[in-house]
Amino acid sequence: MVRLFVALALPALLKTQLSALSGGIPGAKWVAPENYHLTLRFIGEVEHWRAEEVDQALAAIRAPRFELSLAGIGTFEKAGRVQSLHVAAERTEALARLQAKVETALQRIGLEPERRRFAPHVTLARTDRAETHKLVEFVRGHSLFRAEAMAVEHFTLFSSRLGKDQAHYVPEVEYELA
Ligand code: 3AM
Numbered sequence: 235m236v237r238l239f240v241a242l243a244l245p246a247l248l249k250t251q252l253s254a255l256s257g258g259i260p261g262a263k264w265v266a267p268e269n270y271h272l273t274l275r276f277i278g279e280v281e282h283w284r285a286e287e288v289d290q291a292l293a294a295i296r297a298p299r300f301e302l303s304l305a306g307i308g309t310f311e312k313a314g315r316v317q318s319l320h321v322a323a324e325r326t327e328a329l330a331r332l333q334a335k336v337e338t339a340l341q342r343i344g345l346e347p348e349r350r351r352f353a354p355h356v357t358l359a360r361t362d363r364a365e366t367h368k369l370v371e372f373v374r375g376h377s378l379f380r381a382e383a384m385a386v387e388h389f390t391l392f393s394s395r396l397g398k399d400q401a402h403y404v405p406e407v408e409y410e411l412a
Contacts, residue, residue, distance in 0.1 A: 235279045237394045238288060240336050241271040242302065242386055243405060244356065251381055252304075252321060252356065259372055261364040262319070265357055266400050272302075272323055272356050274333045274389060275340060275348060291339040292391055292409050299411040300328030304381040307373050308355060316361050316369055321379060323354035332389065332411075387411055 244252075253267040277288065303324045309316045323329065333352050341347055361369055391407045 235281060236285050237279050237396070238277040238285060238406075239273055239392050239394060240275040240277065240292065240340075241273045241390055241392055243388075243390045243408075244270050244272070245384055248304070248381055248384055252358065255321070255358060255376060255379065259319075259359065259361065259364050259368045262359040262361045262369070263363075264359045269400060269403050270356050270358075271390075271392065271403065272354055274336045277340070277345065287343045288340065288345075289391060289407055291343045292336065292389075292407070295332075295335050295339055295409060297332045297335055297411050298328065299385065299387050300326065300332075301383040302326070302329060302386050303383045304356060305379065307376045307379055308353075309361070309369070309373065310353075316364065316366070318357050319359045319361050319364075319369065319372065320355035320357045321381070323356065325352075325354055329354055329386075332386075336389070 249267045249270050252270055256264040280288065304321045305324060306322045308320050308322045310318045310320070330352065333354070337348060388408045388410045390405045390409070392403045393406050395402045395404075
């Protein structure tokens with residue numbers, strides 16, 4: 235079995251810029267800069283034959299290159315608790331189209347539909363054990379954060395091995411955009 239997700243990899247400079255945001259919230263688990271990514275579709279554990287089908291389905295996608303901008307800080311909450319902290323991506327038409335194409339391609343080969351609405355983001359930290367007032371302070375303090383637009387020229391199939399502390403993500407296949 236292999237654990238997979240489809241995402242946009244980020245340029246090194248952007249990762250460095252994002253990593254400068256890390257810190258200052260006791261209890262938060264910060265994502266290692268090399269693990270920053272923008273998930274288009276979480277797939278989960280699949281058999282190897284299935285992974286090959288996923289690869290073929292993704293390779294058949296035709297979509298144009300586009301520019302991506304990250305701006306603002308957001309959180310995801312569950313039962314009134316902030317689970318994670320992220321930098322939001324601007325939900326442009328081109329990004330939404332690419333995500334929809336990935337979703338359609340994966341449903342076509344029989345994967346269960348993703349039920350959650352696409353909210354493009356780059357996770358900075360897991361915060362279910364973080365100090366709430368520090369979290370609030372962080373979100374307020376960085377609300378104007380904005381990164382220079384990046385050129386998205388491919389998307390990537392990642393495998394993920396869960397570790398004790400951090401997951402280990404490996405870019406398995408890159409799919410060029412036209
Ligand atoms: O892109 P982010 O960091 O928000 O939390 C995992 C990470 O999200 C998420 O998939 C991304 C790459 O690992 N993830 C992990 N397990 C998941 C699940 N069961 C999941 N997303 C949905 N369902």
